[in-house]
Amino acid sequence: MFKINENYLKLPGSYLFSAIGRKVAAYSQAHPDKKIIRLGIGDVTQPLAPAIIEALHGAVEEMGKAETFHGYAPDQGYEFLRSVIARQDYQDRGCQIAADEIFVSDGAKCDSGNIQEIFSLDNRIAVCDPVYPVYVDSNAMAGRTGSYDAGTGTWSNVIYMPCSMENGFVPSLPEEKPDMIYLCFPNNPTGATITRAQLQEWVDYAIRTGAVILYDAAYEAYISERDVPHSIYECQGARNCAIELRSFSKNAGFTGVRLGFTVVPRDLKCGDVRLHDLWARRHGTKYNGAPYIVQRAGWAVYSEAGRQQLQEQVAYYMENASTIYKGLTEAGYTVSGGINAPYIWLKTPGNMTSWEFFDCLLEQVGVVGTPGSGFGPSGEGYFRLTAFGSHENTAEALDRMKKLTF
Ligand code: MLT
Numbered sequence: 001m002f003k004i005n006e007n008y009l010k011l012p013g014s015y016l017f018s019a020i021g022r023k024v025a026a027y028s029q030a031h032p033d034k035k036i037i038r039l040g041i042g043d044v045t046q047p048l049a050p051a052i053i054e055a056l057h058g059a060v061e062e063m064g065k066a067e068t069f070h071g072y073a074p075d076q077g078y079e080f081l082r083s084v085i086a087r088q089d090y091q092d093r094g095c096q097i098a099a100d101e102i103f104v105s106d107g108a109k110c111d112s113g114n115i116q117e118i119f120s121l122d123n124r125i126a127v128c129d130p131v132y133p134v135y136v137d138s139n140a141m142a143g144r145t146g147s148y149d150a151g152t153g154t155w156s157n158v159i160y161m162p163c164s165m166e167n168g169f170v171p172s173l174p175e176e177k178p179d180m181i182y183l184c185f186p187n188n189p190t191g192a193t194i195t196r197a198q199l200q201e202w203v204d205y206a207i208r209t210g211a212v213i214l215y216d217a218a219y220e221a222y223i224s225e226r227d228v229p230h231s232i233y234e235c236q237g238a239r240n241c242a243i244e245l246r247s248f249s250k251n252a253g254f255t256g257v258r259l260g261f262t263v264v265p266r267d268l269k270c271g272d273v274r275l276h277d278l279w280a281r282r283h284g285t286k287y288n289g290a291p292y293i294v295q296r297a298g299w300a301v302y303s304e305a306g307r308q309q310l311q312e313q314v315a316y317y318m319e320n321a322s323t324i325y326k327g328l329t330e331a332g333y334t335v336s337g338g339i340n341a342p343y344i345w346l347k348t349p350g351n352m353t354s355w356e357f358f359d360c361l362l363e364q365v366g367v368v369g370t371p372g373s374g375f376g377p378s379g380e381g382y383f384r385l386t387a388f389g390s391h392e393n394t395a396e397a398l399d400r401m402k403k404l405t406f
Contacts, residue, residue, distance in 0.1 A: 007143045012150060016133050016374040017041045023358075024368050031366075037397040039324075039385045040368040042188065042342065044253040046316060046390075048297075049309035052252065055300035059293040073289025076280065077104025077261065081295045084302040085261060089246070095233035101265050101276065103283055104298070106290050108218045108247035108260040112182075113138035114286075115214060115243060115262065118278040119180055126159035126178030128171050130189055130375030130382070132216065135182040153377045162378045163190060169336065169345070170194050173205050181206060183232075184216035186223060189375045189384040190345040191321075191337015193228045199235050206241040212268070212275070213242040218260075221251030221314050223340045239265040243275065250342065250388075252301045252310055259290055259298045317342050320394040321387035327398035342387040345372070350406040357383050365400035 013019060020040050028036055048056075062068035076082065082099040090097035105111050113134050116125075125139050136158060139145050146157030154160060159178045161171030169192030183202065185194040194202075206213050215232040223230055232242045244263040248254035264276045290298075300306045321338035328335045334347040348357040354371030361367045361383075372382030389397070 005141070005143075007141050010145075010148050011137060011140055012148055012153070015137070016370070019374070020358075020368065020370065024362065027362055034366045036362075036366045036368060037389065037393045037400070038368045039389055039394070039397055040370045042250065042386045042388055043255050044250065044317075044388050045393075046253055046313055048253055048257070049306060049313060051300045051303055051306035051309055052297045055296045055303075055306075056293060059296035062296075063293065070292035073292055073295065075284045075287060075289055076100070077102065077290065078292070078295050078299075081299050082261075084299060085246075088302050090231060090233060090263075093230060093234065095231050096239065097231075097233055097263055097265065101263055103262045103264065103279060104290050104295060105260050105262060105283075105287065106258040106294075107249065107254075108216065108245045108262075109134055111245050111260055111262045112214070112216055114282070115245070115279070116142055116144065116180070118275060118282055119212070123179035124157060124159060124177075125180045125182065126161055126174050126176075126211075127182045127376075128163050128184070128187070129160040129377060130163065130372055130379030131182065132184055132188045133375065135214070136376075153373070160376065160378070163187075163192065164378060165334075165336070165347075168192060170198060173201065177209055177211070179211055181211050181213045182216070183213055184218070186219040186228070186341035187337075187343075188216075188219065188341075189343055189370065189372065189379065190382075191339070191341035191343035192345075193223070193225070193340045195227045196229045196234060197227075199229050199232060203232065203235040203238045203241060207237050211241065213238075214245065215242050216245045218245065218247040219250055219341050219343075220246070221310070222318065222342050224318070225340055228340050233263070233265075239267040241268065243268065243279075248298055248301060251314065252298075252306075253313065254294075254297070257294055257297060259294050316391070317387045320389060320391060323391075323394050323398060324385055324387060328401070331402050338387065344385045344387065346383050346385070348372075348381050348383050349404075351381070352406070354380055354383055360404065360406070361401070364404055365397075367397045367400055 082102040086099040145155035163169040169190040248259040325338040338344040354373040370384040372379030
């Protein structure tokens, strides 16, 4: 008789955004006449930029002719894409990252879930609390997180690093020693950022203690302040201790197109084993490369026209962030984030729990957000709104929220 991976049975409920999706679907079925405004999942709403559409069309045409047809993509991604990433995202910022240290994939969510596979099950992970749930769930599925305590919403073998208003939502170095440290800045869900000096402390700590940092920089395009690093490789020594994950979803609207990449520097080693070789081995066995068409679209993100158009798109969303931030502040909410990130993190009013506020918002005014407690115990009493809606819907959501009664 076959056996299942029992680690899956330890997972609490369902994936956060699936649970929200189900609640919203039930509400909308019961109230078909009500217009729901979705500021929950960080899904983009603006169409793909013209430069990207043009590249997609061009690539589709190529696929239709024998001379320019492309079959399986190289495991690690096409050189035309990896080299432009290495140059524009890294070398132009003074980071020594080479094209062959970049692994193109179908998105940062998959990479951030899969990357744990190349590490021993004995490793102890540390995560910010609140945290993007994929880091913890993927380690739980692998059997690295111990047992789940439904009362506290914590795993016995995970080091939680609380991020609160008091520490500006930037965690302190942990007292217990982790082997794998997940950091995400600009942060999902709090929208907080880390300064270069603060991030350097983490890099120094990882080198000192022999830990690896898994750095999720999916939201770097939203950085507006100067001392906020766009990449962990802006810190000295990071090539020896950090892997970086990047996405095309938020900077270029690829949530439905799917493209991302992971940087594994050749200097990053465990003894004399390069993590680069392990990830290359894993990629070669389990992945057949992102589609040519999509990689061509990714390449257009770095073209002059693409960069210009995407800057405008990011600015569009950040105008929403400012609308939400200002509107909620005026309405008396305690608000953070939204300056270098497309997420606004607010304290729930009237001491409501995160889910109570979710229900209240949905039922009273038809606005969907994300309950902070879904991201971890320290998220309780908080709520996340995304800036990825349209201007019209964002403004309407704010008007509606001002009418809430508690
Ligand atoms: C979020 O809402 O946290 C993100 O959209 C999730 C993701 O990027 O996978």
